[in-house]
Amino acid sequence: MHAALHHAWLVLEPWRAALAWAWVVYAIWLAVWIVLQKRSPVSTLTWVITLVLMPVLGLLIYRVFGPQRIKRQNLRRSRSEDAFIDKADVRTLLRQREEAPDWARAHSTLIERACGLPMSSCHSARYLQNGHATLEALLEAIGQAQHHIHLEYYIFEHDESGKAVLQALHRKASQGVKVRLLVDAVGSPLLSGRRGKAVLKALLDAGGEFSVFHPTRFDRHRPLVNLRSHRKIAIIDGRIGFTGGINVCDTENERVNPDTAFRDTHLRLEGAVVSWLQYLFVQDWVYATQQGLTSGDLFVAQAPGPIHAQVVASGPDSPAQAIHRAMIDTIDQAEERVWLVTPYFVPTEPALTALTNAALRGVDVRIMVPRMSDSRVVTWAARSYYDELTRVGAQIYEYGPRMLHAKTLLADHRIAHIGTANFDYRSFMLNFELSVVLFDEPANHDLARMFEADAAQCTRVPRRRELPFLPRLAEASARLLAPLL
Known part of the structure; x- marks a missing residue:
């Protein structure tokens, strides 16, 4: 028995040498590939060690979780905004710019140079505590809409909270209000999946529009889990805006789940700064749909407000963080x-x-x-x-x-x-x-x-x-x- 095992070991020796060399070549190629991405040393070393020690599984993990960059082919900030915003809207946006107070000028300048969004202002900035108060405020604003409603959410569930919002959107779409709903594929699997069409049928039949940010599929452009739109944006007629941590779901609605609902905070805004939330929504919508949105009436000129406010945007399409x-x-x-x-x-x-x-x-x-x-x-x-x-x-x-x-x-x-x-x-x-x-x-x-x-x-x-x-x-x-x- 011992002799047979020894013979088998000798027979396999060339294969063992070949596999060892293959592993060395793989490790060198992988290390060079990841190093060239110029990530932080800690992140780079973590990924190199993980992938080298797990040759096959490591590559799969990297495809799912890895920090690759992407290029928004149609929406690079270095290109003209004319690609997706009407010239009249650009002029309106530029008029929303405000001068920062002296004590905030350096901080505001850093933000603008990092993401391209300048100082603005608002008439009202109201904090909303927890999901039920946020849902009520959102439904109230939707009910007042006259021209358009734009929603972008990471999580949008078809539960009691989600159904209430969808019903409100359907009513406004039936009245001729333009409704656009954008959800992330990973965060909102039901709406973005096969069952989504049935759930959204009434809204779509009434003229509402729907799109998905980064559908969940493996391809050469992106991994499955990363590069998600984690944003929560609601824009009503370009005048009222919502953002913060709260998604549309019962998990964050204390009226539905009084003992377990998340403790969270949201923000309701009125004034010129809402135009910059609109700007981000339009970017994401055009990127997701690959269709222009140059209606010329999405950005409302508004008088300066007493509160200085500035939107900060970041994503893996920009190295500025x-x-x-x-x-x-x-x-x-x-x-x-x-x-x-x-x-x-x-x-x-x-x-x-x-x-x-x-x-x-x-x-x-x-x-x-x-x-x-x-x-x-x-x-x-x-x-x-x-x-x-x-x-x-x-x-x-x-x-x-x-x-x-x-x-x-x-x-x-x-x-x-x-x-x-x-x-x-x-x-x-x-x-x-x-x-x-x-x-x-x-x-x-x-x-x-x-x-x-x-x-x-x-x-x-x-x-x-x-x-x-x-x-x-x-x-x-x-x-x-x-x-x-």
């Missing part, structure tokens, strides 16, 4: 306080450094995260950062028992960020996101009061955590996956 830069710059400029709320806290190295630097400067740094998010691995990864943050004086609050899904950041007493982006690699680099920055004391103070009210539902993380070996290992291991989460 505008939201990432805007948040870091906000933290770097803070002198008194930085209060961050995020459901997924997996900071990049620059973002983590900004937070620890602020704490070391004596800034009141507070970070609120869910006690247990809907991803256990993300929760472990988030906790792996606790010790280095609390060590320099930052305070960390874990919200529970409900899932915390709000995405807000305030600095000192005059800057407030609210939007769709989590404080993690995926939102900063892999998905299409947006945020609104309000340069306004009342908006900042309202957000601070919400933070303090939510803190009553939190457990504060102690400065020193004594953890058994297995939890410490789980956190440390999850942190290695940070660029993938």
Whole structure:
């Protein structure tokens, strides 16, 4: 028996050598390919090690989760806006530009140079807490629509909340209002799948339009999970706009699920800044449909409002990482306080450094995260950062028992960020996101009061955590996956 095994081993020796050389060539080719993408060293090394150690499975994982860039062939910002916006609309947009106050000029300039969207203003900026209040405000605005309704959502379910919105859209489409609904394929699988046509039939028969952002299929352009539109945008007649963390689903509607609905925050806007939400919707709609949308009446000229506001947009079609830069710059400029709320806290190295630097400067740094998010691995990864943050004086609050899904950041007493982006690699680099920055004391103070009210539902993380070996290992291991989460 031993002799037979030895003979078989000798017979297979040439094949073993060939496989070894094939693996070496594969590893070198793979490393060069990923290095040429010029990602961060941590992300690059993580992917190289993962793919080299798992030759076949690793490539599949990369196709599903990998951070490839894409090009929006028709919508590169370096090209003229005439490709998808009427010239009259461009002139209207340019009139919406405002001069930033002196104290905000540097921050506003950074945002504009990173994403091309200038300072604007609004007459009203109202926070909406949780899904039911947001749904009611959205339905009220839809009911008032006279010209058009534009909706873009990551998650749009066909449940009680979703049906209410679809019925409202159907009524307005039947009255001649132009309705356009754009959903992400991964976030809204029912509407974007085969059953979607039946669900949307009434709306489509009434003249409504529907499209899907990045249908879920493997192809040479994109992986399955990344490059999603994580944006939540609602535009009513170009005058009222909504954005924030809340999707259209019962999971976030406390009237339907009073004990388990997510704690979340949304924003209702009126005024000129809504035109820049419209601008992003039109970009995404034209990209998804490959059809122009140059009606010439989508952008409404509006008088300046008392609140300075600026939209920040980012996505994997641009290397600028505008939201990432805007948040870091906000933290770097803070002198008194930085209060961050995020459901997924997996900071990049620059973002983590900004937070620890602020704490070391004596800034009141507070970070609120869910006690247990809907991803256990993300929760472990988030906790792996606790010790280095609390060590320099930052305070960390874990919200529970409900899932915390709000995405807000305030600095000192005059800057407030609210939007769709989590404080993690995926939102900063892999998905299409947006945020609104309000340069306004009342908006900042309202957000601070919400933070303090939510803190009553939190457990504060102690400065020193004594953890058994297995939890410490789980956190440390999850942190290695940070660029993938």
